Amino acid sequence: MKQLTLAVLFTLLMAACSEAQAPLAASDVVVTQSVPGMRMSAGYFKLTNNSAQSINISHVTSPQFASVEMHETIIKDEVARMVPLQVLTLQPGETVSFEPGGKHLMLMRPGNDFDSVTLQFFAGEALLLSVNTDFDR
Numbered sequence: 001m002k003q004l005t006l007a008v009l010f011t012l013l014m015a016a017c018s019e020a021q022a023p024l025a026a027s028d029v030v031v032t033q034s035v036p037g038m039r040m041s042a043g044y045f046k047l048t049n050n051s052a053q054s055i056n057i058s059h060v061t062s063p064q065f066a067s068v069e070m071h072e073t074i075i076k077d078e079v080a081r082m083v084p085l086q087v088l089t090l091q092p093g094e095t096v097s098f099e100p101g102g103k104h105l106m107l108m109r110p111g112n113d114f115d116s117v118t119l120q121f122f123a124g125e126a127l128l129l130s131v132n133t134d135f136d137r
């Protein structure tokens with residue numbers, strides 16, 4: 001009986017640890033090559049809220065680019081256009097995909113010489129997540 005209690009406690013502790021580890025997680029992170037002459041790349045990924053509260057991403061930055069914006073592609077009058085996404089809200093447990101033709105990052109004005117890109121996700125002043133991905137020029 002005592003052994004069983006310990007096993008349950010251990011399991012609970014492990015669950016608590018993994019929860020505390022990463023309230024926000026990113027996977028399948030891709031930053032595309034910039035189109036020649038455009039000096040602009042797109043960023044795609046999946047973002048998951050592992051916490052019990054909703055998360056509001058206010059902006060994303062990258063040390064390798066002077067400007068990063070969250071965009072959403074919408075179709076209006078059969079014309080696709082991009083609109084800035086002011087805030088990205090993730091409900092508890094929700095995963096949102098940034099993908100071609102939908103939500104995406106626009107990364108503008110790259111610096112010189114880098115072979116990986118860092119994306120930093122912010123909620124106001126708070127840095128929630130920093131991820132790296134390869135970038136082959």
Ligand SMILES: [Cu+2]
Pocket residue numbers: 071072082104105106
């Ligand atoms: Cu865009």
